[in-house]
Amino acid sequence: MKLSTKGRYGLRAVLDIALNQDEGPVTIHSISERQGISERYLEQLLITLRKNGIIRSIRGFQGGYVLNRETKDISVGDVVRALEGPISPVECVEEGRSGVCNRIDICVTRNIWEELRKAMNQVLDSYSLEDLVRMFKEKNCNKNKEDINNNIDHINNNFDININKKIDLIID
Amino acid sequence: MKLSTKGRYGLRAVLDIALNQDEGPVTIHSISERQGISERYLEQLLITLRKNGIIRSIRGFQGGYVLNRETKDISVGDVVRALEGPISPVECVEEGRSGVCNRIDICVTRNIWEELRKAMNQVLDSYSLEDLVRMFKEKNCNKNKEDINNNIDHINNNFDININKKIDLIID
DNA sequence: TTAAACCCTACAAAGCCTATAGGTTTTATA
DNA sequence: TATAAAACCTATAGGCTTTGTAGGGTTTAA
Numbered sequence: 001m002k003l004s005t006k007g008r009y010g011l012r013a014v015l016d017i018a019l020n021q022d023e024g025p026v027t028i029h030s031i032s033e034r035q036g037i038s039e040r041y042l043e044q045l046l047i048t049l050r051k052n053g054i055i056r057s058i059r060g061f062q063g064g065y066v067l068n069r070e071t072k073d074i075s076v077g078d079v080v081r082a083l084e085g086p087i088s089p090v091e092c093v094e095e096g097r098s099g100v101c102n103r104i105d106i107c108v109t110r111n112i113w114e115e116l117r118k119a120m121n122q123v124l125d126s127y128s129l130e131d132l133v134r135m136f137k138e139k140n141c142n143k144n145k146e147d148i149n150n151n152i153d154h155i156n157n158n159f160d161i162n163i164n165k166k167i168d169l170i171i172d
Numbered sequence: 173m174k175l176s177t178k179g180r181y182g183l184r185a186v187l188d189i190a191l192n193q194d195e196g197p198v199t200i201h202s203i204s205e206r207q208g209i210s211e212r213y214l215e216q217l218l219i220t221l222r223k224n225g226i227i228r229s230i231r232g233f234q235g236g237y238v239l240n241r242e243t244k245d246i247s248v249g250d251v252v253r254a255l256e257g258p259i260s261p262v263e264c265v266e267e268g269r270s271g272v273c274n275r276i277d278i279c280v281t282r283n284i285w286e287e288l289r290k291a292m293n294q295v296l297d298s299y300s301l302e303d304l305v306r307m308f309k310e311k312n313c314n315k316n317k318e319d320i321n322n323n324i325d326h327i328n329n330n331f332d333i334n335i336n337k338k339i340d341l342i343i344d
Numbered sequence: 345t346t347a348a349a350c351c352c353t354a355c356a357a358a359g360c361c362t363a364t365a366g367g368t369t370t371t372a373t374a
Numbered sequence: 375t376a377t378a379a380a381a382c383c384t385a386t387a388g389g390c391t392t393t394g395t396a397g398g399g400t401t402t403a404a
Contacts, residue, residue, distance in 0.1 A: 001175055001179075001260070001261070002173070002260070002261060002262065003173055003261045003262055004360085004361065004362085005361075006361085006362090008262060011281050012281060015280070015281065025380095027379090027380070027381090038362090038363070040365080041362070041363050043381080043382080044362095046381090047381085047382070047383085057382085058371090058381085059369080059371065059381050059382080060369090060370045060371025060372065060379075060380060060381075061371050061372040061377095061379050062373090062380080063379080063380050063381060064381085065381090087173050088173070089173070090175055091174075105311070106312070108304050108307040108308045108311060109180070109184060109187065111307060112296070112304075113175075116292060119291045119294070120173075120288060120291065120292060123284075123287055123288045123291045124284070127284055132284075139278065140278070176392065177394090178393090199349070200350080210393095210394070210395080212394070213393070213394055215350080216394090219351070219352085222350095229349090230349090230402090231349065231400085231401050232349060232350080232402025232403055233349065233401095233402055233403045233404060234349080234404085235349045235401085235402070236349075236350090237350095345404100346404095347402100347404090348401100348402090348403095349402080351398100351401090352398085353396100353397090353398090353399100354395100354396085354397090355396085356393100356394090356395080357393090357394090357395100358391105358392085358394105359391085359392080360391080360392090361389085361390075362388090362389085362390100363386105363387090364385100364386085364387080365385085365386080366383105366384090366385090367382100367383085367384090368381100368382075368383075369380100369383095370382090371378100371379085371381100372380105373377085373378095374375100374376090374377085
C-alpha cells in the first residue's frame, strides 16, 4: 500500500518547478541537483507529467519546464494520478471498472475499498500546489527564524561568557 | 497504490470464518472452496493472521480456524495491517520511523503523506468484522428478496399469459 | 492407527520498480 | 550557419516483490 518513487519524486519535481519558474523555464538538470534525483529518471517522470497536462515544456536552448496551469489549479491528486494511475486500493472500485468483478452484488469488502478510495482521493485533492508552496515558504521562513534565533542565543551565550570573564577581570 | 492479494484474500478469509464458525472450526479446505483461493496460499495467509492474534487454530482431526476475538473487536485495519504491514503511503510517516529521512524539517510533501496515512487508517479502523457480517447478511437478504420478487414476477407474468390464453379460449 | 487437519521451508515464474543508455530533435545565440 | 544546451524517445537490464506451488513434516481425535 505504498506510493512508488514516481509519485513521490514527481510531486517534489512539480513543487520544485512551482518554486523556481519565476526565473524562467526550469531545467531537468537543475531539478536533479536540488532534489537529488537522477536526470535520466526525472526525464521520464516529467515527460509523463507533460503528457498529462500538468507541466509544459519549452524545447531547445534555454528551455525547460513550467507549470501548465496556475498553482491553485493543480492538486496533489492530479500529480499523483498522472504518474501512478488511478488512486485506488483495488481495481474493482476504479471509475468505469465495475465490470472487473462479477461478485459485486455479493461482495461486501468492496464497499470498504470504495470508501477507502474516496477518502484517499479526497485528501490528495484537497491540497493544491499553491498550498504546498505556501507551506514550504512558511517552513523555510520558520527554519530561518530558528537558525537566526539559534545564532542569537549562541552570540548571547558567548557574550555572557565573555562579559563574565571581563567582569571577573575587572573585579579581580 | 494497491493492496496486494494478501490483504484482499485475507479479509475475505476472515469474514468467511466469521460467517461460518458457528458450526465449528472452519477448515482451510472449506474457505478455499467458498472463496476460490488456493488452499496452499490461503494456508500462509491464515498462519500470518494467527501469529498476529486475529484468528486461532484448532489442530488435528475436525480442526480448523476460529476468530481469536469477537467480531466487534476486530477491525478491517487490524486484518490488513496483519497481512500487509503498516498502512502508509510512504515509509517516512510510519510510526517510529521518522528517522528514515533527514529532510523532515524542510519536506512539505511529508505533511500530505502523513494526513493521507491517517485518513486511510481511519477508514479501515472504522469498520469491524461485525459490520461486515451485518452488511453481508443485509446484502444477501436483499438479494434473496430480489430473487423471490423476480420469481413472483415471473410466475405472475406466466399466470397472466396463461389466464389470458384461457380467457381467449373461453371468449372464442 | 490413521485420516484430517495444521505447520514449515524452499523455490520459481511473472511482473513491476528503478533506473541506465544511446541516440534524436529542437532552438537561442554567437 | 554552426554550436551547444536542452527536451524527447525507445530499449533494456538488474533487482525486488508478489503470487503462488511443492514437498515434506507435526498434531490431534475418532
